[in-house]
Amino acid sequence: MDNLTELYCDIDDFYQQFKPEFEANLIANGRRRLRPCQISVAEIMTVLILFHQLRYRQLKAFYYHHMLGMMKGAFPNLPSYSRFIELIPRSIMPLCAYLQSMMGDCTGISYIDSTKIAVCHNKRIYRHKVFHGMAQRGKSSMGWFYGFKLHAIINHKGELLAVKVTAGNTDDRAPVKEMTKPLFGKLFGDRGYISKALNDWLSQNSDTTLITKLRKNMKEQVLDPVDKTLLNHRSLVETVFDELKNLCQIEHSRHRSVTGFITNLLSGLIAYCWFPYKPTLKNVAGFKEVGEI
Numbered sequence: 001m002d003n004l005t006e007l008y009c010d011i012d013d014f015y016q017q018f019k020p021e022f023e024a025n026l027i028a029n030g031r032r033r034l035r036p037c038q039i040s041v042a043e044i045m046t047v048l049i050l051f052h053q054l055r056y057r058q059l060k061a062f063y064y065h066h067m068l069g070m071m072k073g074a075f076p077n078l079p080s081y082s083r084f085i086e087l088i089p090r091s092i093m094p095l096c097a098y099l100q101s102m103m104g105d106c107t108g109i110s111y112i113d114s115t116k117i118a119v120c121h122n123k124r125i126y127r128h129k130v131f132h133g134m135a136q137r138g139k140s141s142m143g144w145f146y147g148f149k150l151h152a153i154i155n156h157k158g159e160l161l162a163v164k165v166t167a168g169n170t171d172d173r174a175p176v177k178e179m180t181k182p183l184f185g186k187l188f189g190d191r192g193y194i195s196k197a198l199n200d201w202l203s204q205n206s207d208t209t210l211i212t213k214l215r216k217n218m219k220e221q222v223l224d225p226v227d228k229t230l231l232n233h234r235s236l237v238e239t240v241f242d243e244l245k246n247l248c249q250i251e252h253s254r255h256r257s258v259t260g261f262i263t264n265l266l267s268g269l270i271a272y273c274w275f276p277y278k279p280t281l282k283n284v285a286g287f288k289e290v291g292e293i
Contacts, residue, residue, distance in 0.1 A: 004074065007049065007274065012042040014098055022093060037087060038077040044084070044091045045098065047075070048263055052248045052271035089259050095266040102273035104159025108185025109230060109281075110208075111237040112153045112193065114172050115244075116140045117165070117251045119147040119261070130255055138168030150250070150265075151175050153183065154237050156230075158278030163269060173198055180208045188231050191215055230281075239279040240272075248272050 019041075047067060056062035063081050072078065079087070119135050120128045125146045128135070135147045149170055153162040162179040172192040180187060184207035193212050202208050211231055214221055223231070245251050250268035255261045272278075 003053075004046075004050065004071075007053075008042065008046045011045050011049075011098065012040075014101060015040075015042045015045070015094055018094055018097055022097075037079070039075070039079055039084070039087065041090050041094055043075060043077075044087055045095060045267075047084070048088070048091065048095070048267035049270050049274070052268045053274065055247060055249070057249065057252075058254075088263055092259065092262055092266070095263060095270065099163075099266055099270050099273070102160075102270055104155050104157065104161055104273075106161055106183050106185065107155045107157065109156040110153050110161060110183055110185065110187045111156075111234055112151070112176070112179070112187055112189045113234070113237040113241070114149045114151045114192075115238075115241040116142075116145045116168065117148045117150050117265070118145040118253065119255060120253045122146060130257065131261070134167070134258070136167040136169040138170070150241075150244075151179065152237065152240070153179055153187070154240055156236070156281045158236065158240055158280050160240075160269065160273060165265065176210075177201060177205075180206050183208045185209070186211055186227060186230065188212070188234050190234060194218075233281055236279055236281055243275070243279070244268060244272055 047063070051059055051062050054062070054066065056066070060081060063084060067075060067078055068081075078084070116138060119131050122144060125137070128146065131147070137144060137146050138149060139145070145168060147168050149166050149168055149172075151164045151166065151172070152160060155161055161183065164175045164179055166175060172189075173195050176193065176198060180202065187208045187210050189210060189212045191213050193210060194215065199210055202210055211223070211227055213231065213234075248268035248271045250265050252264075255264070
């Protein structure tokens with residue numbers, strides 16, 4: 001209950017500051033203000049994030065069993081499940097802004113990678129309609145898939161620094177320029193990020209240096225021993241993806257709407273940001289903390 005109180009208070013404090021600008025933006029775009037209802041937007045956000053924190057697999061079961069059953073005292077004004085689903089779209093923009101506020105700080109040591117977010121089994125691609133025209137076929141190290149890609153940059157503490165979702169057939173290098181704008185220092189990636197044009201752009205327009213493994217037909221590069229050690233620990237970002245998928249469940253094939261996909265992804269990423277213990281690089285090359293290098 002203490003963790004729930006801390007989560008709700010933090011979200012509510014954020015939303016009270018975000019709400020005036022949010023409503024002004026709605027009016028400026030010709031939309032009406034959100035009509036009041038029994039449950040607040042901050043409570044909707046809390047429920048969605050709590051779903052991932054408690055590691056339930058189905059939102060409906062979580063809502064009926066945990067929220068309407070065990071948490072009725074903490075949320076006395078909870079609507080029915082069908083009404084809650086209708087109210088979820090109200091939380092999309094606040095969730096985006098809240099996720100941005102939960103991002104970690106750049107430490108000068110960052111890792112970049114992408115992971116697939118499949119939306120259906122390959123055998124059901126031709127029957128899939130929810131993401132028709134949006135999802136695309138892509139290929140990862142595990143084979144072909146149909147869906148999207150999540151591109152992420154983390155620091156050596158396992159904290160998210162930047163995220164971006166693209167269609168499954170997007171080149172890993174495409175979103176790098178936009179994602180690295182606020183970063184500095186060394187950025188480590190796999191061979192999928194090899195690009196002379198990208199390295200030249202980063203050297204001229206950014207304070208970030210991209211370091212990757214080389215292909216077998218390329219000349220061997222001379223790296224500082226510390227950089228070489230940090231590059232060999234690139235699996236840290238893969239560990240983060242593993243927790244996002246298996247603990248926060250950002251990937252599943254039961255989505256019935258684009259809105260459900262977006263809110264599931266956003267709330268899953270936020271739930272990860274709330275983890276007290278994240279995958280971290282420690283005792284690398286004899287240092288207590290990689291950030292001290």
